[in-house]
Amino acid sequence: MSQAETSELNPIGLSIRNGSKIYPGTQALKNVDFDLRMGAVNVLVGENGAGKSTLMKIIAGVEQLNGGTIELDSKPIVFADKSDAARHGVGIVFQELNLFPNLTVAENIFVGHERTRGGIHIDRQAQAATARTLMKRLEQDIDPDVTLGSLRIGQQQIVEIAKALAEDARILILDEPTSALSAAEVEVLFRVINDLKKQGVGIVYISHRLEELIRIGDYITVLRDGVITGSRTMKGVDIPWIVANMIGSASKEFPKTVDHNLGDEVFRVEGICLPSPAGGYAVDHMSLSVRAGEIVGLYGLMGAGRSELLECIMAQHPNSSGQLFVSGKPLREKSVAGRIRRGLALIPEDRKRDGLVQIMTIRENLTLSSLHDFTRGFHLSLRSEAAKAAEFVKRMAIKIASLEHPVSSLSGGNQQKVVIGKALMTKPKILLMDEPSRGIDIGAKAEIFRTMRRLAADGLGILFVTSDLEEVLALSDRILVMANGRLTGQFPAGANASDVISAATPNLNRVETT
């Protein structure tokens, strides 16, 4: 098929030329040219932080370009905000659900553009009727009058999609719409997408599930670090081509694996189960082990159950089951304090929410887990506490003006070092890190990775969770892959990227463990 033919079939509805977007500290998009074709599925793929979501937010009017132009139907246009874009027929389903669990399904669908009589009175009947039609179209048996909170996450995502459909969007952006859907629900969604295509709607589809993209997509655009590295029709595209464009050859600066001997097993979990509120298991009989000096990377997509597994290990889910062993001895402590004492330490994913007490000082945050080391009887020695904090500031190379400043005044990377310092001060045997490089700039990332390497060389066992493929490949001595709460793959260092990706993609056959 020649380029001319496809243009006839699928006219360009919206295009971005030379688009740039700068956030404080990072450039999310660099001179991007993007064409959105109508009556087709435009697939967008790239790693976390590659700029996919930023690009979509710009098309949906949530963010504005710093440089470059947008054309809608060949006329230059600037969207003032999301509702302005919606008036021009752009609808978006965000990755995170933007719904109100306390309102009914119908109320959620029409929130912000309620059907009214006389502009005041909400026409409940009309809303419920339209909602029912939408649900029929999505082949879902959901009563529009039940509260949203009572639905499963997958059903909630369907409602989110219905919300976008209710606005009669000409351009519909779906940001990872299938991450919480079951296989059957995905099939329904694909049928709806095909319907919309026939009606001439231009669809942008973002997903990490590469098989899905190849199946549903008509055009593909690959982003890496804010630059488009590949853009073509889907014909002839295969997974290796996508992965090559996603990762590229120029690797980021990862510290090379230092050759050192791994020690004995320091940590093992067996048969960890966590029932999910939506039924089934969020963590489904997970077993794994870590040796002293070993960095084990736990890779998986959003919702694979990785964070939940770490939370189970750190005694955050009283209704979880399974056994833990530290250096071969069973760990029965039920409290976080007890598990920390036995040598476990967690670097949480959400630094602000779980990792730090923002209004406390840097010193107080660093020592929070190990105050008893500075205490005799009741008395806390502020002198030895400050000395220890200063020692760790130096050791972790944290850039601070004073130990007594609130920790909130630090940059993300330095805050993360404080969290790690706090964990290390408890002298752990095993370090659990949940997305240790999230939300910090490249320089700080490299430093964190070097720190991880150094700690492993000193004999610490590290289990880290990441959604960054490149990171897991470069940093791990061993790679574990999770999907749907289960262990779906196990690879040695230097594994093939596409093997790891396939293992992380559910609905596929279990990948043979090596």
Place this chain on the structure above:
Amino acid sequence: MSSIDASGNVKTVIGGSRSRTSALLMLLHMRTFVALILVFAFFAFAAPNFLTTGNMLIISKHVALNALLAIGMTFVIIAGGIDLSVGSIVGLCAMVAGYLVLYGIDLNFLGFGYSIQFNTIEICLIVLVAGIFIGWINGLLITKLNVAPFIATLGTLYVARGAALLFSDGRTFPNLAGNADYGSNTFRIIGSGTFLGLPVSVWIMVVVALAAAYLATRTPLGRHIYAVGGNERGAALSGVRVDRIKLFVYMFSGLCAALVGLIISSQLQASHPATGETFELNAIAAAVLGGTSMSGGRGRIGGTIVGAFVIGILADGLIMMGVSSFWQTVIKGLVIIAAVVVDQIQQKLQARVVLQQNVN
């Protein structure tokens, strides 16, 4: 990299950053103290007899009661909670004290035909345990049953007040002189005795305040209280036993309220079931005036004590000047609002200063 002077930073937050902050920020830091001096100076000029020793002693006795409650309240608020029940605990504990002084524990209903009588120290211990017990109930409701602190302590506010009324059918226990035979005739010392020229109640406040300040700044328990109020999840994941910390602050608040109940019943030599009504609001006011943040994680015992003095001097001074009690109420409210507004201004300024320092 800047240098880290470990020994220089052992001092408090304020001490560490004072040298570099502007004069205005320093003034704001000290605002409660500045307010205290202003209020004091104003009444020294405006109210006759204000500066006499007798008046100072009366004011300090008044302030001691509110300050004790406010100390307990400060810990609760720092830990991210609120305790509305302290006024009722004061009332109930006063009634328990009065009953024990008058009747002891009557065992007639068991057929023994006699009652147990207690001496002063035993009475005090029983009353304190009663106060701690109600605080423990508050803590259990909040930690184990997940009731919001506002609601849980609102509930115990009513229950404890009702229990106080039931104790005596709503009547007053009069003439709590005690009985020399039982060793309870010394009961009056708590409220009306003096030691080194200062009322015993003021000494109690001083001791509790010093202990609380030590606890807040120099013990792991104190640090954990701040951590729980600053970020409960973060504290829990750092190994802080959040439930125990919460239980502690409510029990400590109950203990403070029981002390106040003892002091009042001893002072008046009588227990009335309405003792302590609305005391909880004065305690919250003193804590907030002293710089305690209602969103948790921030506050100091010293600030709370100064706050209690500002409120106490304001109230007594206005009475001495003959200002109508209606105006007194309005003025008290305005002072509290002003305190919080100034606090917000200070927070903003301080954040800006720290940011600038980090850029440099």
